[in-house]
Amino acid sequence: MPLRNMETWPHGAIMLDAQHTRFALWAPDAFYVSVELEDGNSIAMLPQADGWFEVEIKCPAGTRYRYNIDGERDVPDPASRAQASDVHGWSLVVDPLAYTWQHANWHGRPWHEAVIYELHVGALGGYAEVEKHLPRLAELGVTAIELMPLAQFPGERNWGYDGVLPYAPQSSYGTPEQLKHLIDSAHGHGLAVILDVVYNHFGPDGNYLGQYAKGFFQEDIHTPWGAGIDFNRREVRDFFLDNALMWLLEYRFDGLRLDAVHAIDNPGFLQELAHRVREQVDIGRHVWLVLENELNQASLLQQDFDAQWNDDFHNVLHVLLTDETDAYYSDFATDATAKLARCLGEGFIYQGQATRHGHARGEPSASLPPTAFVAFLQNHDQIGNRALGERLHQLCSPDALKAATALLLMSPMIPLMFMGDESNAREPFLFFTDHHGDLAAAVREGRRNEFADFAAFHDPERRARIPDPNALSTFAQSAPALADNAHTEFYRHLLGLRREHLVPHLPGSVALGAQVLANAAVTARWRLGNGRVLQIDINLSAAAVAHTTTQPIIFATPADQGAQLPPYSARVSLSPVGEHP
Numbered sequence: 001m002p003l004r005n006m007e008t009w010p011h012g013a014i015m016l017d018a019q020h021t022r023f024a025l026w027a028p029d030a031f032y033v034s035v036e037l038e039d040g041n042s043i044a045m046l047p048q049a050d051g052w053f054e055v056e057i058k059c060p061a062g063t064r065y066r067y068n069i070d071g072e073r074d075v076p077d078p079a080s081r082a083q084a085s086d087v088h089g090w091s092l093v094v095d096p097l098a099y100t101w102q103h104a105n106w107h108g109r110p111w112h113e114a115v116i117y118e119l120h121v122g123a124l125g126g127y128a129e130v131e132k133h134l135p136r137l138a139e140l141g142v143t144a145i146e147l148m149p150l151a152q153f154p155g156e157r158n159w160g161y162d163g164v165l166p167y168a169p170q171s172s173y174g175t176p177e178q179l180k181h182l183i184d185s186a187h188g189h190g191l192a193v194i195l196d197v198v199y200n201h202f203g204p205d206g207n208y209l210g211q212y213a214k215g216f217f218q219e220d221i222h223t224p225w226g227a228g229i230d231f232n233r234r235e236v237r238d239f240f241l242d243n244a245l246m247w248l249l250e251y252r253f254d255g256l257r258l259d260a261v262h263a264i265d266n267p268g269f270l271q272e273l274a275h276r277v278r279e280q281v282d283i284g285r286h287v288w289l290v291l292e293n294e295l296n297q298a299s300l301l302q303q304d305f306d307a308q309w310n311d312d313f314h315n316v317l318h319v320l321l322t323d324e325t326d327a328y329y330s331d332f333a334t335d336a337t338a339k340l341a342r343c344l345g346e347g348f349i350y351q352g353q354a355t356r357h358g359h360a361r362g363e364p365s366a367s368l369p370p371t372a373f374v375a376f377l378q379n380h381d382q383i384g385n386r387a388l389g390e391r392l393h394q395l396c397s398p399d400a401l402k403a404a405t406a407l408l409l410m411s412p413m414i415p416l417m418f419m420g421d422e423s424n425a426r427e428p429f430l431f432f433t434d435h436h437g438d439l440a441a442a443v444r445e446g447r448r449n450e451f452a453d454f455a456a457f458h459d460p461e462r463r464a465r466i467p468d469p470n471a472l473s474t475f476a477q478s479a480p481a482l483a484d485n486a487h488t489e490f491y492r493h494l495l496g497l498r499r500e501h502l503v504p505h506l507p508g509s510v511a512l513g514a515q516v517l518a519n520a521a522v523t524a525r526w527r528l529g530n531g532r533v534l535q536i537d538i539n540l541s542a543a544a545v546a547h548t549t550t551q552p553i554i555f556a557t558p559a560d561q562g563a564q565l566p567p568y569s570a571r572v573s574l575s576p577v578g579e580h581p
Contacts, residue, residue, distance in 0.1 A: 010024055010026075010052075010235070010238055010242070011024060011025075011026065011078070011079035011167075011238065011239050011242060012024065012077055012078075012079030012080065012081065012167060013059075013065065013077060013079075013080075013081065013091070013093050013094075015061060015093065015094075015095050015096070016056065018060065018061075018095075019058055019059070019060055020056060020057070020058055020059065021056070021057060021059040021060075021063070021093050022054065022055070022056045023035050023045065023054065023055050023056075023057070023065070023067075023077075024052060024053070024054045025045065025052070025053050025054075025067055025077070025078075026050075026051055026052055026053075026213055026235045026239075027051060027052075027053055027067075027069065027212040027213055028050070028051025028212075028213055028214075028215055029051075029211075029212050029213060029214055029215075030053070030069050030070055030212045031070055032044070032069075032070050032071060033045045033047075033053040033067055033068065033069060033070075033212075034067070034068045034071075035055060035057065035065055035066075035067060035068075036065060036066050036067065036068050036074060037059070037063060037064070037065050038063070038064035038065070038090060042068070043055055043057050045067075050235070051213070051215075051235070059093055060093065061093050061094060061095035061098060062092060062093060063092070063093040064084055064090035064091070064092060065077070065090065065091055065092075065093065066089075066090055066091055069211065069212045070212075073208075073211065075208040075211070075212070076088065076089065076090070076091045076165065076206075076208070077091040077165075078165065078208070078209055078239075079165075079166075079167045079239065079242075079243075080092070080152070080165050080167055080168045081093075081094035081096075081167050081168060081176065082094050082168050082169065082171065082175070082176050083152050083165065083168050083171050084171070085171060086152075086154060086155070086171070086206075087152050087153065087154050087164050087165055087205070087206030088154075088206055091168070094176055096250045098177065099176075099177050099180040099181070099184075101180075101184055101252070102184050102188065103184055103187040103188050106187040106252070107282075107284055107285045107286060108192055108254045108285055108286030108287060108288075109143055109144070109190075109192050109254070109286055110286055110507075111286065111288055111306045111307070111371060111414070112371050112414075112503065112506035112507055113143050113503055114143055114144050114192070114288070114414045115141060115142050115143045115144065115409075115414075115415055115495060115498070116142070116143075116144045116145075116146050116194065116374065116414065116415065116416040116417070117137055117142040117144070117145050117146065117416075117417055117418075117419065118145075118146045118148065118379055118380060118416060118417070118418050118419065119133075119145060119146070119147065119148070119418075119419040120147075120148045120159070120160075120380065120419065120429075120478075121147055121148065121150065121170070121173050122157055122158075122170070122172065122173060122475075123419070123429070123475070123478050123479045123480070124419070124479065124480075124482075125479075126172070126173045126174045126178075127173050127174035127178040127179050127181070127182045128174060128178055128181075128182070130145075130147075130182055131181070131182045131185050131186075133482065134185055134186055134189045134191060135189060136482075136484070137189075137191065138189040138190055138191055139492075140422060140488065140491060140492050140495065141491070141492060141495025141496060141498070141499060142191065142417075142495075143190070143191060143192060144191060144192035144193065144194055144254065144255075144288075145186060145191055145192075145193055145194070146193075146194040146195075146196060146257060146416070147193065147194070147195050147196060148160045148196050148380055149161060149163055149195075149196045149197065149198050149259070150163075150169045150170050150173065150179070150195065151163025151164070151165060151166040151167075151168065151169075151170070151197075151198065152164065152165035152168040152169070152170050152171060152206075153170060153203055153206075154203065154205040154206045154434065154435065155433065155434025155435065155436075156172045156434050157172070157432055157433070157434045157472075157475045158203075158432065158433050158434060159380065159384065159431065159432065159433075160196070160198070161198055161203070161259065162203030162204065162205070162433065163198055163202070163203055164202045164203045164205070164206040164207040165206070166197070166198070166199075166239075166240070166243045167243055167246060176251075179251065180251055180252070183251060183252055183253065184252075187252075192254035192255065192286075192288070193253050193254050193255075194253065194254060194255040194256065194257055194288060194290070195247050195251075195253045195255075195256055195257070196256075196257045196259055197243070197244065197247070197256050197257070197258060197259065198259045198260075199229075199240045199243075199258060199259070199261075199264060200223065200229070200259060200260050200261065200263035200264050201223055201226065201229070201263065204226075204435075204439060205435060205439055215230060215233060215235075215236075216229065216230060216233070216235075216236055216239075217229060217230055218230045218265075221265055223263045228263075228265055229264070231264060231265070231266035231268075231269040232266065237269055237272065240269075240273070241272065241273055241276050244256060244273055244276075244277060245276065245277065245280055248277060248280075248281060248287055249280065249281070254286065254287060254288060255287055255288030255289060255290060255306075256277075256288075256289055256290070257290045257291075257292065257309070258270075258273075258289070258290070258291050258292065259292050260292050260293075260294070261291050261292065261293050262293050262294040262295045267297075267300075270291075270300065270304065270305075271304055273289075274289055274304035274305060275304070277289060288306050288307075289304070289305045289306055290305065290306055290307050290308065290309065290374060291305050291307070291308045291309070292308070292309045292311075293308050293309075294311070294361070295361065295362065295363075296308070296312070296348045296350055296351065296361060296362030296363060296365065297362075297363055298347070298348065298351075298362075298363040298364060298365040298367075298368055298372075299363055301365075301368055301372045302368070306371075306372070307371065307372050307373060307374050307414055308372065308373065308374065309374045309376070309379070309416075310343070310347065310348065310373040310374055310375050310376075310413065312332075312339075312343050312348050312349035312350060313343050313373065313375040313376070313413070314375075314376055314377060314378070314379070314382055315328065315329060315331070315332045315349075316332045316336055316339045316340045316343055316349060317340065317377060317404055317407075317540075318332075318377075318382070318392075319332045319333055319336045320336050320337070320340065320520050320540045321392065321395070321396040321400050321401070321404060321540060322392075322395045322396050324395075326453065326454045326455060327453055327454065328356075330356050331350075331355050331356050332349070336520070337516050337518075337519055337520055337521070337522060338516055340514075340522050341514040341515060341516050341522045341524070342514070343514075344411065344511070344514040344522065344524035344536075345366070345511050345512075345513045345514035345524060346364075346365055346366040346511065347365035347366065347368050347370070347372065347373050347511075348362050348363075348365040348373075349362075350362035351363060351364045351365055351366075352364070366511070369412075369508075369509060369510065370411065370412035370413050370506075370509055370510075370511055370526060371412060371413065371414055371506055371509070373413045373414065374413065374414045374415075374416050375408055375411060375413040375414065375415055375416065376408070376415070376416040376417065376418070377392055377401075377404055377405065377408055377417075377421070378391065378392050378417070378418045378421055379416065379418050380418060380429065383418060383428070383429040384429045384430060384431050384478075385431065387451045387454070387456075387457060387463075387466045388428060388430075388466070388467070389428030389429050389430040389431070389467075389477075389478065390428060391420065391421075391424070391425060391426075391428065391429070392421075393424040393487075397568055399557075399558070399567070399568035399569070400540055400568040402490065402557045402568075402570070403538055403539070403540060403557055403568050403569050403570035404538070404540065404570075405490070405491070405494070406494060406536075406538075406555060406557055406570035406572060407536055407538050407570055409491070409494040409495060409498055410494060410497065410498060410502065410534075410536060410555065410572045411524075411526075411536060412502060412506055412509045412511075412526050412528070412534065415498075417491075419480055419482065420480035420481075420482060421491075422484075422487065422488050422491040423480075423481075423482060423483055423484060423485050423487055423488050424485070424487045425480040425481060425482065426481070427477060427478065427479065427480045427481065428477055428478060429478050429480075430467050430469075430474050430475075430477060430478050431447060431467075431469050431474075432469050432470075432474045432475040432478060433469045433470055434470060434475075435469075435470055436470070440470045443469055443470065444468050444469060444470060447466065447469050448463040448464065448466045449463070451463055451466065494555065497554060497555055497572075501534075501554060501574055502528065502534070504530075505528035505529040505530040505532065506528065506529065507529045508528070508529030509526055509527065509528045509529050510526065510527050511524075511525075511526050512525040512526055512527055512533070513525060517537070517539070517545050517547050517565070518539070518541065518543070518545045519541050519543075520539065520540040520541035521537075521538065521539040521540070521541060521545045521547070521565060522537075522538055523535065523536070523537045523538075523547065524536050530577070531577070532574055532575050532576070532577060533551065533574070533575040534572070534573075534574055534575075535549055535551055535572070535573045535574075535575075536570065536571070536572050537549065537565055537570065537571045537573075538565075538569070538570045538571075539565035539566070539567065539568065539569050539570075540568060541567060541568075542567045542568070543567060544564045544565065544566050544567060545564060545565040546563065546564050546565075547563075547564060547565050548562075548563045548564070549571065549573045551573035551574060551575045551576075552573060552574060552575075552576065553571060553572065553573045554572050554573065554574050555570075555571075555572040556569070556570065556571045556572070557569060557570050
């Protein structure tokens with residue numbers, strides 16, 4: 001682990017040895033700052049250049065502390081490594097070396113082996129409860145779990161995107177040591193662990209930075225969550241860069257998924273983050289960096305980042321499977337079949353074309369390998385941002401869902417599933433928070449008003465039935481049972497085929513194009529790294545389509561197809577070794 005000093009790890013409480021801790025706070029708008037300990041001691045911090053305050057004191061791990069600003073207000077450490085309870089209370093000194101790793105020689109998995117299972121730690125009961133699912137997921141064929149954000153948020157329950165203390169794992173889920181044990185256990189099962197991190201905003205409750213470091217924000221830059229973060233400042237950049245390195249080096253996460261980077265008005269920050277990570281991780285260790293980016297910036301995927309969540313893949317398939325065209329789905333309603341073909345043949349659908357708002361979106365992506373795109377039929381957003389949290393199997397025919405699942409798991413893109421997909425979980429995944437007072441009312445009404453443009457919720461009375469995000473029952477309903485069934489076996493079989501036929505040969509794979517066969521029917525081809533040609537034919541319409549393949553079929557649903565693609569079907573074929581297109 002890198003030597004820690006003011007130059008390499010400037011923010012927060014850093015243990016120098018078993019009994020001494022260095023505290024550092026960037027508070028350029030403060031005249032006086034002190035460290036307040038729970039035992040009543042108050043220690044003045046020494047002002048340094050550029051708005052820093054620093055002090056080294058005798059202080060072991062587990063000590064509760066907070067900062068006092070100008071003798072007027074107590075605030076938690078913005079770089080707190082753990083909170084004793086909530087975002088407003090005591091921060092804890094944490095020894096990053098206290099946990100003994102059982103799988104210290106784990107070096108991760110190559111990106112092309114990724115089969116990702118996104119989950120919400122709180123909905124599954126906390127770090128220790130998630131650990132109980134690891135054997136089942138590894139046996140299913142999953143190779144990585146992705147945890148929704150863990151940064152400490154207000155209250156006991158939240159999706160995680162309202163975090164305000166990015167360095168502190170959510171205390172209601174367990175301790176930092178329990179989180180490390182979860183990651184360690186996952187490595188023992190051969191599972192990589194990805195963390196979803198939010199660097200584009202802070203949540204609405206518990207962020208005190210603006211009271212003593214107004215320069216952390218750009219008031220002239222507006223995001224959906226308020227003033228933009230000023231990534232032009234070195235102190236601000238380091239706050240997030242060091243956070244990324246903490247998760248990767250101290251907690252040994254195998255990768256990060258960066259949330260909504262289109263809201264970060266500084267592309268240089270993203271490049272610096274990628275470069276810092278590549279420089280700091282051990283040689284030979286596999287660390288994955290994945291983006292969520294509405295801008296479809298293919299240029300970021302050419303070198304710095306491994307992949308991007310491909311919303312285009314989900315959106316066009318959702319339109320074809322459900323006929324829903326409300327809101328953002330309207331961008332995929334016209335020529336949906338051609339759009340699916342473009343997605344399979346080139347990666348992104350939007351590569352500079354105008355959206356419904358008239359804005360150009362995206363960059364050319366055909367030169368990227370298929371593994372630069374993370375594909376999914378559902379994720380937390382696409383289920384949870386539905387008013388009632390319905391899952392896809394409740395919105396389309398079972399046969400159509402099986403065909404789409406075959407496309408997801410057998411294409412050379414990197415597949416991602418959301419917890420419960422593998423068993424067609426009946427439980428919804430709803431939007432939940434734990435706000436109180438006026439903020440709770442604002443979140444509840446804001447949530448309901450989001451759906452005013454949806455045909456099913458034009459009526460205010462119907463919108464009033466949308467579950468209250470702050471109600472405990474809303475959270476309780478969102479915990480999936482995760483019981484294996486016939487659909488789980490369908491996933492297991494397909495992932496076994498993927499592991500056997502695709503994964504070893506994904507490096508060097510390229511898309512060979514895709515064509516429209518008929519309405520809602522497409523054929524797509526890829527050349528794998530060993531020269532074999534993978535072909536997937538899919539028909540999501542109610543009409544049979546005359547189409548066959550000369551290649552050996554390795555999977556089909558339904559199994560007996562003959563010389564046509566039946567309604568709601570998929571066929572996967574693979575050319576013999578040595579045969580080229």
